[in-house]
Amino acid sequence: MNKQKLVLVGNGMAGLRALEHLLKLAPDQYEITIFGSEPHPNYNRIMLSSVLAGGADLNDIVLNDLDWYAGNHIQLHLGHTVTRLDTERRKVYSDKGAVVEYDKLILATGSNPFMLPLPGADKEGVIAFRSIQDCQMMMETSRSYRKAAVIGGGLLGLEAARGLLHLGMEVSVIHIHPYLMDRQLDEAASRMLQSELEAQGMKFLLSRSSESILGRKRVKGLRFSGGETIDTDLIVMAVGIKPNTELARGAGIEVNRGIVVNDNMETNIPGVYALGECAEHRGISYGLVAPLYEQGAVLAKRLAGAPTDGYHGSVTSTKLKVSGVDVFSAGTFIEQEGTRVLKFQDEISGVYKKLVIHEDRLAGAVLFGDIDDGAELFSIIKSGESIKGREKELLLGIPSDARNISSGNNRLMQMSNEEIVCGCNGVSKGTILEAIQEKDCTSVGQIKACTKASASCGGCKPQVEGLLQLYAGDKAVSAKEGICGCTTLTRDEIVEEMKRMRLMSVKEVMNVLGWDTEEGCTKCRPALNYYLGMLWPEEYVDEKESRITNERFHANIQKDGTYSVVPRIYGGVTSPAELKKIAEVAEQFEVPLVKFTGGQRLDLLGIRKENLPKIWEALDMPSGHAYGKTLRTVKTCVGNTFCRFGTQDAIGMGIRLEKEFERLNTPSKVKLAVSGCPRNCAEATIKDFGIVAIDGGWELHIGGNGGVHVRATDLLCVVKTEDEVVEWASAFLQYYREHANWNERTSNWVERVGLGSIKQALESHEERLALQSRIQAALAVTTDPWKQIIEEPELRKNFESLSGAKVEQ
Ligand SMILES: Cc1cc2nc3c(=O)[nH]c(=O)nc-3n(C[C@H](O)[C@H](O)[C@H](O)COP(=O)(O)OP(=O)(O)OC[C@H]3O[C@@H](n4cnc5c(N)ncnc54)[C@H](O)[C@@H]3O)c2cc1C
Ligand SMILES: NC(=O)c1ccc[n+]([C@@H]2O[C@H](COP(=O)([O-])OP(=O)(O)OC[C@H]3O[C@@H](n4cnc5c(N)ncnc54)[C@H](O)[C@@H]3O)[C@@H](O)[C@H]2O)c1
Ligand code: SF4
Ligand code: FES
Secondary structure (H helix, E strand, O other), X not given: OOOEEEXXXXXXXXXXXXXHHHHHHOOOOEEEEEEEOOOOXXXXXXXXXXXXXXXXXXXXXXXXXXXXXXXXXXXXXXXXXXXXXXXXXXXXXXXXXXXXEOOEEEEOOOEEEOOOOOOOOOOEOEXXXXXXXXXXXXXXXXXXXXXXXXXXXXXXXXXXXHHHHXXXXXXXXXXXXXXXXXXXXXXXXXXXXXXXXXXXXXXXXXXXXEEEEEOOOEOOEEEEOOOOEEEOOEEEEOOOEEEOOHHHHHOOOOEOOOEEEOOOOEOOOOOEEXXXXXXXXXXEOOXXXXXXHHHHHHHHXXXXXXXXXXXXXXXXXXXXXXXOEOEEEEEOOOOOOOEEEEXXXXXXXXEEEEEEEEOOEXXXXXXXXXXXXXXXXXXXXXXXXXXXXXXXXXXXXXXXXXXXXXXXXXXXXXXXXXXXXXXXXXXXXXXHHHHHHOOOOXXXXXXXXXXXXXXXXXXXXXXXXXXXXXXXXXXXXXXXXXXXXXXXXXXXXXXXXXXXXXXXXXXXXXXXXXXXXOOOOOOHHHHHHHHHHHHOXXXXXXXXHHOOHHHHHOOEEOOOOOEEEOEOOHHHOOOHHHHHHHHHHHHHOOOOEXXXXXXXXXXXXXXXXXXXXXXXXXXXXXXXXXXXXXXXXXXXXXXXXXXXXXXOOHHHHXXXXXXXXXXXXXXXXXXXXXEOOOOOOOOHHHOXXXXXXXXXXXXXXXXXXXXXXXXXXXXXXXXXXXXXXXXXXXXXXXXXXXXXXXOOOXXXXXXXXXXXXXXXXXXXXXXXXXXXHHHHHHHHOOOOHHHHHHHOHHHHHHHHOOOOOOOOX
């Protein structure tokens, strides 16, 4: 069979989604050619905001790599812009001389950012935020310049501004209206948003109309009507988009605001289709991915000759992707004639909710501060069902069990398999079910890895969780199994019983809670020992024999049975005298290897067990705890002490934190880092608790990991003073101590419990102080283990006869 020729113009998210569907439906029907102006394979444009804000890497956002095109036998013309269409002869022409014939043509040329035609708009340093190139330009600019102005306080402008703040720039957002995100929020929600963003360091100039851009070759400032000016080294225009219709218009295809299409995504010219941001369907051009994905599914069916009801338009929802701020908006968000409005506002906890109701149906919603119900409300809006009698419940919060599994009449169950659950990534219910039922995914994390659902804005997470609970059946139950083979009790049940019955020893816990084994095992014994120490810091006597090998000997066992010694060097700052002493000890004990660790400390390797106390004595330095489930190191950059970019004293902050938390027992090892500016030389965003200085304050990040599964941190909050850093760090670490499973790193814990729940737990000042006082009580009873062993002959004796210690994982 002769294949038909299909040409796609526009290598973006909409066009490629349609092709992906088509290749599934009719893999051999077409010989496919794609033209794309950008020099990259199809990438996730929405993730550019995360790239700018440090939450993702450019390499992570590619959706279809070059192998995908090759594997599907697609002729790809990257860096080619199609400049002419001949719809009579059915040919497309690119700027680089390629000419390709088609039987069917898809236009998916997206949008162009709207650039205000201000005098001076052509100067260097005036850009949009649309592509990888724009993103790279902002990153590069932040290395040499300090001030940025973003024109437009909509979704894109605020996400750009957050990214620029992260890059260390001083950012002003200029907005033409009196309040931000006027296309998605009402004034009350917008004001709350503004104050949150101000707390993060953003400055706002509202009700300003930009008049001209100042500077010679490069932008130097911005003038507003009325004469007011501001200095700036960069201007990002984010004032909306306009469908890219030039090519279609030039070919005589009907164009209004966008390329006009019918319900089959067909233009007025036979064989020519359009979808995505460039298209206009029933008078609407969409600027979000969910509708584009829906259009893609319809177009694919149409091209494959499969039955389809056609595309009938979309109701949209948005979620601002700015770390630390939760905003959701869907449908009609401003009261209109014939609508009823219900509002809830709690200024203290910063929560605002508004429902717009039309004839007993939910027409729209705005949520600020607590957006857990967003996905569910959106689904109710789309279904058009009556909410009579349930209005208050919907406003005040859907109980999580009702959100996930309610008896019988459950919306998640009723959803068809084609319905999209994750709008950002176009993941349908069917795909998630496949992941659960055929690929054995039993957690949201696994579903995310498998399908990308919940991987972008995170707004669909409650629904993904709900589907998991509904469809994983026994497998989901098995996730709740006991902490080890000796018991069926979970960590939470054990800790609860320890508290309730004031259980005080490992043996007692095993007896009272009916352990299946007499002595427990290498999993439960150290876990119980940790939980008891955490609950009763003053009364509980640590059980040395329940500790893992390294913690029993206060040194890391190596593969040849020798140990390593890492003395504490606060903040990684040492002195000539200290270095001399370490060198002398290394010589005296003929230490085979002296090496810097990844955490900026000195490691003396190859020490025999019997020499450990002698070396500790000779060093006369505190233990660096490089071996334990405890605070390891606080890595620092030089900060403003020497570095010309530094805005804060990173070294001082790091030393203070290391002195504050050394010797702390934690569920798993904990690493901190402090960077003196957003250049982040101390790599704080892959630490358990990372501190990054910004102008006038500190960003506090949590849950990072640079190990096997690299995870970048989530932004917890932004604070102004060093005391606040210590308060938040204390509260976070204590909350982690009290809630994580033994041996669970903060990265896994944050993923498991969700950033939102941690933020909520720490948001009250009183609660933070209570956590801080509990961590101080735990720290108060700790002593330096090396010193204790050196001074107590009984303990020291243990080291003389040690042999054949077992390495435990
Ligand atoms: C920073 C940012 C964050 C966003 N965040 C979100 C979000 O959180 N949620 C959401 O739903 N949406 C978000 N969006 C919007 C979303 O990314 C777009 O709606 C979506 O990418 C549009 O897809 P598209 O394929 O229609 O257009 P595009 O992605 O613009 O793709 C069109 C492609 O066609 C190419 N092209 C154009 N003309 C030609 C030609 N003549 N020849 C060859 N190639 C051509 C363009 O170079 C482009 O690569 C965001 C957008 C940005 C910029
Ligand atoms: N999280 C998300 O869903 C997300 C994130 C980024 C972008 N996007 C999408 O990308 C597209 C572009 O986003 P956008 O924010 O540029 O568009 P937008 O139209 O949503 O917002 C533009 C904002 O700029 C303001 N504005 C207009 N003229 C101005 C002027 N002269 N001076 C100052 N302000 C002015 C408008 O009042 C409006 O609030 C949209 O379709 C948006 O939905 C979505
Ligand atoms: S050393 Fe510290 S202060 Fe200097 S650029 Fe790096 S992160 Fe910024
Ligand atoms: S809806 Fe944004 S990640 Fe799923």
